[in-house]
Amino acid sequence: MKEKIYDVAIIGAGAAGMASALEIASTGARVVVIDREPHLGGILLQCIHNGFGLHLFKEELTGPEYAERFISEIKRKDIDILLNSTATRMAVFQTIKQINVCSSEHGVFKVNAKAIVLAMGCRERNRGNLGIPGTRPAGIFTAGLAQRLLNIDGYLPGKRVVIVGSGDIGLIMARRLTWTGAEVLGVVEILPYPSGLTRNIVQCLYDYDIPLYLSHVITKIEGRDRVEAVEVTPLENGIPNQSKSFRIECDTLLFSVGLVPENELTQSAGIKINPETGGPIVDARLMTSAEGVFACGNVLHVHDLVDWVSQEAQLCGKEVVAFLEGKTRDETQGRVSVGANLKYVIPNKYRLKTKNRFSMRALVVQDKATLMIKQGERVVKRLPLRHVKPAEMFHVEIKSEDLDEVYENGEPLPLQFSLE
Amino acid sequence: MNIKEKIYDVAVIGAGCCGASIVRKLSAYDLSVVLLEKCVDIGFGVSKANSGIIHAGFHHPVTSLKARLEIRGNLMFDQLHYELNFPFKRIGIIVAAFSIEEMKTVEHLYAQGIANGVPRLEVCSRERILSLEPQLNPDVVGGLFAPTGGIVEPYRYVFALVESAEKNGVEVKKNFTVWRGVRKEDYWMIESKEGEFVKAKYVVNSAGLYADEVSKAFNAEEFKIIPRKGEEFLLQRNARGLPSHVIFPVPGKHTKGVLVIPTVEGTLMVGPTAEEIEDKEDLSTTYQNLEKVFVQATYMVPKISRREIITSFAGLRPTLPSNDFYIEPSKKQPNFIQVAGIQSPGLTASPAIGEYVKDILKNCGLKLIEKTDYDPYLPKPVKVRELSFEELERLIESDPRYGNIVCRCETVSEAEIIEAIRKGHTTLDGIKFYTRAGMGLCQGAFCSYRILKIIAREVGIPIEKITKRGGDSWIIYKRLQDIDLNQ
The missing domain is CATH 3.50.50.60 (FAD/NAD(P)-binding domain)
Known part of the structure; x- marks a missing residue:
C-alpha cells in the first residue's frame, strides 16, 4: 500500500486551496495540494471575463489571470501538487488524518497529514x-x-x-x-x-x-x-x-x-454540517468539528467574489500554521448566534484575546440597515450599512478590546448578530 | 446465405424487461432469435422508469395470471442474480396501516398472500412493525411484513438479461421501429419505419406501450393500451428517513399507492403517482404531484425531506382495461404471441413471463432443443465505487483508466465508461443507466463534458453527433471553429 506523509494536505486547487497552500508553505511546512482537474486554478480558468482581483490586487483581472498570480507563486514554492487525482475518502484519527486518493498516473494511495484544509469549492444547483x-x-x-x-x-x-x-x-x-x-x-x-x-x-x-x-x-x-x-x-x-x-x-x-458547497467527502468523515450554509460548522480558527480539519472558500460558504475566497483562505492558512505550532490549543471561544434578518455568520465561534473577522449574509433587501452585535445585553458594535441584500456578502471585524471577558457556565457570553 | 434471406426462428419486439427475459430464456435453446427495439438503446421505454421493486406477491388475487407469474418470478430472482450479477437485494416489504380499517385490508392482503403462496408473510402489531422499521411514523397501528420482497436496479437488470442473451447468440437490432408485419408462406416479414426487413417464423409482441399498435400492424387482435403515468422523486444517498425496507401504504382500488423505496444503490425514491393519460410519450412531471407524493410519503416516514431531491422523472405503465396481463397466442394470426398489459408487478414477473412465453411457443410448435454450450453466467461488472483500497490498487496497475474518476458524485471511472460504450451504450443516457455516471448530486454538471469527449473518442464521431437518448436529442449545437459570426 502506497502512503505519502505531509504536514498539511489541501483538497482542491482552486482559489481557496492555492491561497491557503501558499500561506502554509511560507512557514516551511510540507504541503500537498490534491485536485481532480489536470491543472491548478479550479473554476477560475473557465471564467474568462474580467472583474476579478479588484479588492485583492486593486486591478481588474480575468479568471485565468487571477489564478496565474497564485499558480506562478505555487510553482516557485516547495509544494507538492497532485493533479488528475480524486480524493475519494477521508478519515480522521486522533493525531493523523488520512485521505484516499485515486489517479491514473499514481494509482491509489493514502495521504497522511497532521492537518487537512478542505477547499473543494461548490457545485451548481440544478433542475432536479x-x-x-x-x-x-x-x-x-x-x-x-x-x-x-x-x-x-x-x-x-x-x-x-x-x-x-x-x-x-x-x-x-x-x-x-x-x-x-x-x-x-x-x-x-x-x-x-x-x-x-x-x-x-x-x-x-x-x-x-x-x-x-x-x-x-x-x-x-x-x-x-x-x-x-x-x-x-x-x-x-x-x-x-x-x-x-x-x-x-x-x-x-x-x-x-445558486451554488451548494461540495461536502460529501466532509460528511464521509463524520464532520458536522451547518444546514444554513451547506458547509461545515467551524470555530474561530476555521476548524471543523474534526480536530485538525479546516475549511475555507466556497466549501465553507458560497462567496460572491473570489477576492473574499482568497482572503478567507489566507486567514485559514495562518490558523493551520498556528495549530501545527500548538498555539491555539487551549483557546477560549464563545458561541456566535444569528439573530433577526441574517442568514448566517461565519465562523460559528469567536475568540476573546485576538481580532475576529466575520462574514455574513442578509435575508432582506434594505437601505440604511444597522448591524447590531451584542454580548449579552451590551452592544459591542453598531455598524451602519448603506444597503444590504442577500446577493452581497459583507464582513465585519471586531477587536479584542471591544469584547468583555464575561463568562456564563464557564463559556464566554454568546456574541449575538442581528440586522435592524 | 444472404443476411437478408435469413429467417429467424423467433423475433421478439420490444427490449424492455419482458422482451429481454424472453430472449434470454430462448437463448438457452438451439434457435436463431432476434430482439427488435425502436429506441437507440435497450430498456429505454417503460422499464427505465420502473420503481425497481421485486414484489412479494400479496397484492393480486390468486385467480389472476399476474399473481401466478409474480410469485414465480419473485422466486427466480436469486438464481438470476447469481448468474447475471445485477444489483439486487431482498430487503423485505412493509405495508403500514394507520387505522383499524386499514388493518382490515392488511388482513385481507395477508389471506391473499397466503393463498398465493407467499412465504414467511406476517401480520404485525404496532410494536413489531416499529421494531422492524423505526423510520415509520409512530402513529402506525400495525401492518404486513413480507421478507421476500426486494429491490433491483431495473436498467442494469435489463442490460444484463440482453447481454447474457447476446452472449448466447441472440441478435439485437436497435432503432428498429416495427410498422408492419406481413404473413408469408410460413414466416412473418417484419418491416421497420427505418426501412429494414426481418423475417421470422414466430413473433412475440412485447412492445409495452405500443403493444396495441404492433398487434394492429400484424392484423392481430385489436385492443387499447392505456398509459398510466407515475411520477417519482429521487433523493440523495444517506437521505434522512432512509428506511431499511420498501414501505407501502395500504393499497387503494387501482394502485399500490405512493411508496418509500430505499434503492439498491443507496438512494431514496418516493412515488409513484398513478394517473391515466392519452399521450404515450408524455413523461412530464407537475408541481401538484410533487406536493401529493411528499404529503403521502412523509405521512408514512416523517423524516423524508424534499430538500434532498436529486431529480424527478415519470414513467408510463402500459395497462389494459382488464388490469391483468394478456399473455397468449393470437387467436387471429398464426405464430404471433401477445405479451401485453405488463404493468406492475411486471418487472417481478418478467423472469416467469420469459419461461411462460417459451412454453407457449413450444405449444405453438416451436422445437426447443437445449444448447450444449449455453452459458448463463456474466462476470461481475467492475465498479470502482465498491472496491476496497487493495482491489482498486491492483486494478489500476492493470488498467490506469480505472484511476481516472470521471463522475465524482457516483465515483465512476473512465474504464467503466469505456466498458459501457463497448457494450453498445453510446448515448449520454445509455452510459448513465449503465454506469450511474451523471446520476448523482450534480446531475452531470461536472462529468458531462468528460463523458462527451470519451464517447467522441471511443466511437469516433464528432461531439455534435452525440445525443442524450437518440433521435433529435443533440447536446452540442456546434464547435466554435465552425461558427461564422459574420453571418
Missing part, C-alpha cells in the same frame, strides 16, 4: 433540485457547465437560449453566448430583485437588451428529444398567475440558481 415540471429533454445545462463547454472545450451548446435564475454565472453566460452568436431570449428570476451583482445586470443584460423577467418562474419545460419551449409565468403576491403565462420557444435552458 428545483423540481421544475415538464419533460426531460436534452438541452438543459447548468450555467457553469455551459461556461466550461464554451470557454474551455470550445462547444456552443445551443442557439436559442433561456436562462433560469439571475445568478452571476448565468448573467455572464448571457453575454458570452450573445457574443458567440447565440440568441439569449430572456433571464427568468423568481425573486423581485436580481440575485447577481448589479454590475453584471448592467454589463451583461442591459447592454445587450436581454429581457430580465423578475418575479417570474418557469412553469413548464416542453420538448421530447431536445428543449422546444418553456412556459414562463409571473408571480403575483407570491403565487404563479397561470392566466398570464407565456411561451418562449428555445432549444436550450441554462440554470443559474
Whole structure:
C-alpha cells in the first residue's frame, strides 16, 4: 500500500486551496495540494471575463489571470501538487488524518497529514433540485457547465437560449453566448430583485437588451428529444398567475440558481454540517468539528467574489500554521448566534484575546440597515450599512478590546448578530 | 446465405424487461432469435422508469395470471442474480396501516398472500412493525411484513438479461421501429419505419406501450393500451428517513399507492403517482404531484425531506382495461404471441413471463432443443465505487483508466465508461443507466463534458453527433471553429 506523509494536505486547487497552500508553505511546512482537474486554478480558468482581483490586487483581472498570480507563486514554492487525482475518502484519527486518493498516473494511495484544509469549492444547483415540471429533454445545462463547454472545450451548446435564475454565472453566460452568436431570449428570476451583482445586470443584460423577467418562474419545460419551449409565468403576491403565462420557444435552458458547497467527502468523515450554509460548522480558527480539519472558500460558504475566497483562505492558512505550532490549543471561544434578518455568520465561534473577522449574509433587501452585535445585553458594535441584500456578502471585524471577558457556565457570553 | 434471406426462428419486439427475459430464456435453446427495439438503446421505454421493486406477491388475487407469474418470478430472482450479477437485494416489504380499517385490508392482503403462496408473510402489531422499521411514523397501528420482497436496479437488470442473451447468440437490432408485419408462406416479414426487413417464423409482441399498435400492424387482435403515468422523486444517498425496507401504504382500488423505496444503490425514491393519460410519450412531471407524493410519503416516514431531491422523472405503465396481463397466442394470426398489459408487478414477473412465453411457443410448435454450450453466467461488472483500497490498487496497475474518476458524485471511472460504450451504450443516457455516471448530486454538471469527449473518442464521431437518448436529442449545437459570426 502506497502512503505519502505531509504536514498539511489541501483538497482542491482552486482559489481557496492555492491561497491557503501558499500561506502554509511560507512557514516551511510540507504541503500537498490534491485536485481532480489536470491543472491548478479550479473554476477560475473557465471564467474568462474580467472583474476579478479588484479588492485583492486593486486591478481588474480575468479568471485565468487571477489564478496565474497564485499558480506562478505555487510553482516557485516547495509544494507538492497532485493533479488528475480524486480524493475519494477521508478519515480522521486522533493525531493523523488520512485521505484516499485515486489517479491514473499514481494509482491509489493514502495521504497522511497532521492537518487537512478542505477547499473543494461548490457545485451548481440544478433542475432536479428545483423540481421544475415538464419533460426531460436534452438541452438543459447548468450555467457553469455551459461556461466550461464554451470557454474551455470550445462547444456552443445551443442557439436559442433561456436562462433560469439571475445568478452571476448565468448573467455572464448571457453575454458570452450573445457574443458567440447565440440568441439569449430572456433571464427568468423568481425573486423581485436580481440575485447577481448589479454590475453584471448592467454589463451583461442591459447592454445587450436581454429581457430580465423578475418575479417570474418557469412553469413548464416542453420538448421530447431536445428543449422546444418553456412556459414562463409571473408571480403575483407570491403565487404563479397561470392566466398570464407565456411561451418562449428555445432549444436550450441554462440554470443559474445558486451554488451548494461540495461536502460529501466532509460528511464521509463524520464532520458536522451547518444546514444554513451547506458547509461545515467551524470555530474561530476555521476548524471543523474534526480536530485538525479546516475549511475555507466556497466549501465553507458560497462567496460572491473570489477576492473574499482568497482572503478567507489566507486567514485559514495562518490558523493551520498556528495549530501545527500548538498555539491555539487551549483557546477560549464563545458561541456566535444569528439573530433577526441574517442568514448566517461565519465562523460559528469567536475568540476573546485576538481580532475576529466575520462574514455574513442578509435575508432582506434594505437601505440604511444597522448591524447590531451584542454580548449579552451590551452592544459591542453598531455598524451602519448603506444597503444590504442577500446577493452581497459583507464582513465585519471586531477587536479584542471591544469584547468583555464575561463568562456564563464557564463559556464566554454568546456574541449575538442581528440586522435592524 | 444472404443476411437478408435469413429467417429467424423467433423475433421478439420490444427490449424492455419482458422482451429481454424472453430472449434470454430462448437463448438457452438451439434457435436463431432476434430482439427488435425502436429506441437507440435497450430498456429505454417503460422499464427505465420502473420503481425497481421485486414484489412479494400479496397484492393480486390468486385467480389472476399476474399473481401466478409474480410469485414465480419473485422466486427466480436469486438464481438470476447469481448468474447475471445485477444489483439486487431482498430487503423485505412493509405495508403500514394507520387505522383499524386499514388493518382490515392488511388482513385481507395477508389471506391473499397466503393463498398465493407467499412465504414467511406476517401480520404485525404496532410494536413489531416499529421494531422492524423505526423510520415509520409512530402513529402506525400495525401492518404486513413480507421478507421476500426486494429491490433491483431495473436498467442494469435489463442490460444484463440482453447481454447474457447476446452472449448466447441472440441478435439485437436497435432503432428498429416495427410498422408492419406481413404473413408469408410460413414466416412473418417484419418491416421497420427505418426501412429494414426481418423475417421470422414466430413473433412475440412485447412492445409495452405500443403493444396495441404492433398487434394492429400484424392484423392481430385489436385492443387499447392505456398509459398510466407515475411520477417519482429521487433523493440523495444517506437521505434522512432512509428506511431499511420498501414501505407501502395500504393499497387503494387501482394502485399500490405512493411508496418509500430505499434503492439498491443507496438512494431514496418516493412515488409513484398513478394517473391515466392519452399521450404515450408524455413523461412530464407537475408541481401538484410533487406536493401529493411528499404529503403521502412523509405521512408514512416523517423524516423524508424534499430538500434532498436529486431529480424527478415519470414513467408510463402500459395497462389494459382488464388490469391483468394478456399473455397468449393470437387467436387471429398464426405464430404471433401477445405479451401485453405488463404493468406492475411486471418487472417481478418478467423472469416467469420469459419461461411462460417459451412454453407457449413450444405449444405453438416451436422445437426447443437445449444448447450444449449455453452459458448463463456474466462476470461481475467492475465498479470502482465498491472496491476496497487493495482491489482498486491492483486494478489500476492493470488498467490506469480505472484511476481516472470521471463522475465524482457516483465515483465512476473512465474504464467503466469505456466498458459501457463497448457494450453498445453510446448515448449520454445509455452510459448513465449503465454506469450511474451523471446520476448523482450534480446531475452531470461536472462529468458531462468528460463523458462527451470519451464517447467522441471511443466511437469516433464528432461531439455534435452525440445525443442524450437518440433521435433529435443533440447536446452540442456546434464547435466554435465552425461558427461564422459574420453571418
